[in-house]
Amino acid sequence: MRLERFILEMENAGFDGAIVSPGANFYYLTGFNLHETGERPTLLVISSDGAYHLLAPAMYRNQISNFPVTFWSDGENPYHKLSWIFGELKLSGGRLLVENTMRADWLINILKLGNGRFELHPLSQVIRELRMRKDEKEIKLMEHAAKVVDRVFDELLTWDLLGISERELALKIELRIRELSDGISFEPIVASGENAANPHHEPGERKLRKGDMVILDYGARWRGYCSDITRTIAIGKPNERLVEIYETVREAQEKAFRTVREGVMAREVDSAAREAISKAGYGEYFPHRTGHGLGLEVHEEPYIGPDGDVVLGEGMTFTIEPGIYVPGLGGVRIEDDVAVVDGRGRRLTRSDRELILL
Numbered sequence: 202m203r204l205e206r207f208i209l210e211m212e213n214a215g216f217d218g219a220i221v222s223p224g225a226n227f228y229y230l231t232g233f234n235l236h237e238t239g240e241r242p243t244l245l246v247i248s249s250d251g252a253y254h255l256l257a258p259a260m261y262r263n264q265i266s267n268f269p270v271t272f273w274s275d276g277e278n279p280y281h282k283l284s285w286i287f288g289e290l291k292l293s294g295g296r297l298l299v300e301n302t303m304r305a306d307w308l309i310n311i312l313k314l315g316n317g318r319f320e321l322h323p324l325s326q327v328i329r330e331l332r333m334r335k336d337e338k339e340i341k342l343m344e345h346a347a348k349v350v351d352r353v354f355d356e357l358l359t360w361d362l363l364g365i366s367e368r369e370l371a372l373k374i375e376l377r378i379r380e381l382s383d384g385i386s387f388e389p390i391v392a393s394g395e396n397a398a399n400p401h402h403e404p405g406e407r408k409l410r411k412g413d414m415v416i417l418d419y420g421a422r423w424r425g426y427c428s429d430i431t432r433t434i435a436i437g438k439p440n441e442r443l444v445e446i447y448e449t450v451r452e453a454q455e456k457a458f459r460t461v462r463e464g465v466m467a468r469e470v471d472s473a474a475r476e477a478i479s480k481a482g483y484g485e486y487f488p489h490r491t492g493h494g495l496g497l498e499v500h501e502e503p504y505i506g507p508d509g510d511v512v513l514g515e516g517m518t519f520t521i522e523p524g525i526y527v528p529g530l531g532g533v534r535i536e537d538d539v540a541v542v543d544g545r546g547r548r549l550t551r552s553d554r555e556l557i558l559l
């Protein structure tokens with residue numbers, strides 16, 4: 202059980218306990234996906250002695266079973282109950298791991314209860330090692346999420362794209378992902394023409410026209426796990442320079458993928474892509490890392506950048522997505538999701554990477 206493994210790691214690292222708020226780590230450890238608890242304090246308290254207890258709003262009563270839990274109702278003070286949980290778990294002070302993204306108001310109240318006796322550290326310090334290595338079941342779920350985005354790509358190539366606005370196309374992609382999966386893993390990016398020079402362009406009213414290169418970047422979620430794909434397509438015949446850029450990015454992506462192997466540093470994958478792009482003279486137009494870990498979150502460890510000091514290992518899953526962005530002209534990005542399986546890189550997304558002219 203994940204929670205037991207986590208407790209062992211936490212104890213080995215010399216921590217007395219952990220406090221986890223809803224999000225990917227909470228889901229990873231409990232299996233409960235408590236949607237939108239928002240401002241209502243919801244906290245999983247774990248002691249390195251092996252005991253754990255959840256504090257949750259009463260309105261989530263039907264979603265939590267077979268787990269030690271104390272519910273609080275609107276109008277009650279949840280921190281009185283949290284204090285009781287600390288007592289039960291004998292957590293009166295010491296070194297505690299806390300969720301990196303915990304709300305400041307919850308954190309302040311926890312510190313008040315600790316009365317100066319808690320020394321807080323980020324939870325990621327211990328949980329990252331567990332989260333980074335996916336087991337077979339997790340990889341299967343990610344393969345499913347990847348199949349959904351591949352299917353959406355096949356389908357969108359049959360849609361009438363000439364004259365559609367970026368916003369409309371993003372909506373159509375989102376709708377199709379929602380029909381085929383549990384939802385989107387992030388808001389789709391549709392960046393056409395000169396807008397494609399912005400890696401995180403927000404789809405707007407610009408309509409797709411002949412000669413455009415269009416970056417399509419979107420992802421699906423399946424049973425908590427994410428996919429993330431980017432393809433760049435051309436509407437009619439694009440400018441020669443953009444075709445040259447496309448081929449450079451395609452080669453960079455391929456070279457980076459071929460570098461993936463157990464034992465290789467994340468930064469070696471990044472430099473394979475970066476060198477190919479720099480050699481073609483576009484180094485200054487590749488402003489981001491080559492990829493990022495992918496799993497319960499769309500951006501997680503291991504990060505595949507120039508500073509990537511993680512040694513790639515079995516079960517790690519990440520994207521490879523080099524890009525070139527030239528202001529005033531446009532851009533190209535090609536992205537696949539990759540898993541390290543049997544020591545080698547395996548592409549989870551498999552859509553065509555050749556330049557497609559519509």
Ligand SMILES: CSCC[C@H](N)C(=O)N1CCC[C@H]1C(=O)O
Pocket residue numbers: 387400401418429430431489490492493499500522536
């Ligand atoms: C979560 S929004 C961005 C999704 C996209 N696939 C992505 O992760 N990136 C686009 C440019 C680089 C890369 C990133 O690191 O943000």
